[in-house]
Amino acid sequence: MTDKDSNILEQTRLEKLHRLRGAGIEPYPARSQVTHSTTSAMDQFLALENGTETGAEVEKAIVTLAGRLRSMRPMGKISFAHLEDGYGRLQIFLRVNDIGQEQMDLFSHELDLGDFIQVTGYIFRTKTGEATLYVQSFILLAKSILPLPPAKDEVVDGEIVRHATLTDPEVRYRQRYADLAVNPDTRRIFQLRAETVRALRRFLDQRDFIEVETPILQPIYGGAAARPFVTHHNQLKQDLFLRISFELYLKRLLVGGFERVYEIGRDFRNEGVSFKHNPEFTQLEYYQAYADYLKIMEQTEQMVAFVAQEVLGTTLVKFDGHEIELAPPWKRVEMRQGILDATGIDIHLHRDAASLKQALEARGIKHNPNATRGKLIDGLLSEYLEPTFIQPTFVYNYPRDISPLAKSMPGDPQTVERFEGYIGGMELCNAFTELNDPLDQEARFLEMGREYAADDEESNPLDEDYLRAMSYGMPPNGGFGMGVDRLVMLLAGVHSIREVILFPHLRNRDEA
RNA sequence: GGGCGAGUAGCUCAAUGGCAGAGCAGUGGCCUUUUAAGCCAUUUGUUGAGAGUUCGAUCCUCUCCUCGCUCACCA
Numbered sequence: 311m312t313d314k315d316s317n318i319l320e321q322t323r324l325e326k327l328h329r330l331r332g333a334g335i336e337p338y339p340a341r342s343q344v345t346h347s348t349t350s351a352m353d354q355f356l357a358l359e360n361g362t363e364t365g366a367e368v369e370k371a372i373v374t375l376a377g378r379l380r381s382m383r384p385m386g387k388i389s390f391a392h393l394e395d396g397y398g399r400l401q402i403f404l405r406v407n408d409i410g411q412e413q414m415d416l417f418s419h420e421l422d423l424g425d426f427i428q429v430t431g432y433i434f435r436t437k438t439g440e441a442t443l444y445v446q447s448f449i450l451l452a453k454s455i456l457p458l459p460p461a462k463d464e465v466v467d468g469e470i471v472r473h474a475t476l477t478d479p480e481v482r483y484r485q486r487y488a489d490l491a492v493n494p495d496t497r498r499i500f501q502l503r504a505e506t507v508r509a510l511r512r513f514l515d516q517r518d519f520i521e522v523e524t525p526i527l528q529p530i531y532g533g534a535a536a537r538p539f540v541t542h543h544n545q546l547k548q549d550l551f552l553r554i555s556f557e558l559y560l561k562r563l564l565v566g567g568f569e570r571v572y573e574i575g576r577d578f579r580n581e582g583v584s585f586k587h588n589p590e591f592t593q594l595e596y597y598q599a600y601a602d603y604l605k606i607m608e609q610t611e612q613m614v615a616f617v618a619q620e621v622l623g624t625t626l627v628k629f630d631g632h633e634i635e636l637a638p639p640w641k642r643v644e645m646r647q648g649i650l651d652a653t654g655i656d657i658h659l660h661r662d663a664a665s666l667k668q669a670l671e672a673r674g675i676k677h678n679p680n681a682t683r684g685k686l687i688d689g690l691l692s693e694y695l696e697p698t699f700i701q702p703t704f705v706y707n708y709p710r711d712i713s714p715l716a717k718s719m720p721g722d723p724q725t726v727e728r729f730e731g732y733i734g735g736m737e738l739c740n741a742f743t744e745l746n747d748p749l750d751q752e753a754r755f756l757e758m759g760r761e762y763a764a765d766d767e768e769s770n771p772l773d774e775d776y777l778r779a780m781s782y783g784m785p786p787n788g789g790f791g792m793g794v795d796r797l798v799m800l801l802a803g804v805h806s807i808r809e810v811i812l813f814p815h816l817r818n819r820d821e822a
Numbered sequence: 823g824g825g826c827g828a829g830u831a832g833c834u835c836a837a838u839g840g841c842a843g844a845g846c847a848g849u850g851g852c853c854u855u856u857u858a859a860g861c862c863a864u865u866u867g868u869u870g871a872g873a874g875u876u877c878g879a880u881c882c883u884c885u886c887c888u889c890g891c892u893c894a895c896c897a
Contacts, residue, residue, distance in 0.1 A: 318848075318849090318865075319847075319848055319866090322848065322849075381857070381858085383856050383857060385856065385860090387854045388855070388856080389854095389856090390855075390857065391857095392857075401856085403855075403856085436855050436857095437855045438855075440855095440856090440857075442856095456832090457832060457848085458833095459832080459834095460846060460847055476833075477834080478829095478833095479890065480829095480888065480889045480890085483889090484889095534897080535896080536896070579896075581895070581896050582894080582896065584895095584896090585891085682897085684897060692896095708897085711897075712897030713897065806890095816888085
């Protein structure tokens with residue numbers, strides 16, 4: 311930062327800091343003696359207040375709290391300020407009669423917005439009725455050198471109206487600490503995120519799933535079609551990939567005898583960035599022995615509705631200008647029928663890529679000439695169906711060649727038992743009846759190797775160890791994967807994945 | 823990677839081919855129930871970076887950087 315030493319605001323604060331040190335006051339003491347939070351102090355005060363009949367004196371319960379100075383209104387011989395801690399805000403009140411001129415000057419002249427202080431006193435009500443801490447003593451806990459972005463707010467008819475506030479997305483993402491410090495809405499999103507993850511765990515734990523952790527650094531990546539990040543182990547002289555999914559490891563555990571496993575963790579995909587894509591994102595995957603995709607479909611509706619109810623207290627969410635009802639049952643669209651309705655093309659009448667391309671060309675639908683049949687169908691899904699799925703919708707029965715890990719439908723080898731869940735025009739989850747036939751699985755891997763060009767980085771290397779595991783015998787099972795970030799977007803009602811990731815990936819900033 | 827938009831004081835934003843402004847924040851003063859406290863005074867700029875056109879560029883042109891939106895990519 312070039313303006314570091316030229317910024318007069320920082321210089322002023324540094325001078326204050328040096329003056330404090332010179333006066334024997336440590337601006338960063340190691341210890342504090344907090345007895346209450348803003349809310350617990352307030353709760354205690356309200357209880358005392360309510361327990362007191364008219365005419366009786368409210369007992370002056372002495373509390374010590376700590377927090378950050380968020381506003382200051384010095385008025386000569388008295389001073390008001392607001393203190394904010396991790397729970398909320400409380401107004402504090404200082405009077406020269408009680409704390410003395412020296413402390414009063416210290417408060418008015420040497421403290422700044424953003425400083426952490428500890429205050430001791432009792433709560434009373436001001437003329438305007440605001441419960442306020444009457445300060446008997448205070449100490450500085452941490453001096454703030456860099457001024458926080460100002461974020462003033464006032465209360466109008468019970469609504470908080472914010473005036474100057476930090477809105478620049480770049481600063482908000484790069485300096486998330488500052489965003490969190492001044493924007494309560496940002497803090498709320500990440501509290502909601504934590505509650506969402508807890509609720510997901512609760513849902514699965516109640517159903518006898520066990521949570522496991524599988525490798526992030528993998529010698530062979532797989533389980534999804536995505537370009538990986540590559541890294542290197544120096545000592546072992548071995549290239550490693552950051553995982554693009556958990557799938558192949560989790561299903562090895564079914565071979566090992568666990569019947570219900572899940573993992574919540576980070577996936578890494580070396581692909582484009584957008585409002586719904588971050589290079590690293592949080593994924594939930596679970597696998598359940600003796601379940602099929604229809605069972606998983608039902609469970610998905612229940613899980614999402616459960617989480618919404620736990621986190622928001624309702625299954626009705628607002629997203630992107632829409633009211634979305636998450637309670638079951640969700641709409642179900644069979645893929646063939648959905649595409650037929652939307653485009654007039656019956657994919658069952660076009661059993662190979664060439665035939666399907668002809669049909670697309672006849673209707674003037676643009677497409678990638680090198681795509682497989684499955685990719686063409688997937689393109690139709692993304693183009694014509696996905697944006698229309700605002701209310702929760704399952705699309706089911708997918709083409710086999712884009713689903714190498716899913717089991718074919720009885721009597722229709724070109725179609726697999728797979729579904730994806732869409733909400734708000736966004737893919738939320740993906741699940742299928744897992745393929746557990748090692749011979750079929752090997753054939754699929756080889757088939758994929760033929761259909762994808764050799765230089766197509768999405769074509770996964772053949773995972774022979776996975777085939778060996780399956781050869782020992784894998785119970786029939788249903789598997790499920792969901793983007794946790796997207797679920798949080800939905801519940802928080804925000805349109806960008808960056809709003810639900812604390813430190814989203816941004817381009818390098820050249821600080822030359 | 824392509825297209826569109828944006829970048830001006832610490833923050834939020836004005837302005838004009840001719841001395842770059844306001845509010846807030848800061849600093850000094852007044853103020854014993856304020857709360858976007860108020861009043862008086864006052865400080866703050868490589869106008870994102872670089873180059874070009876021009877007597878003169880924050881403004882026009884080009885290149886670059888960053889952010890946002892969007893398209894492509896993303897079984």
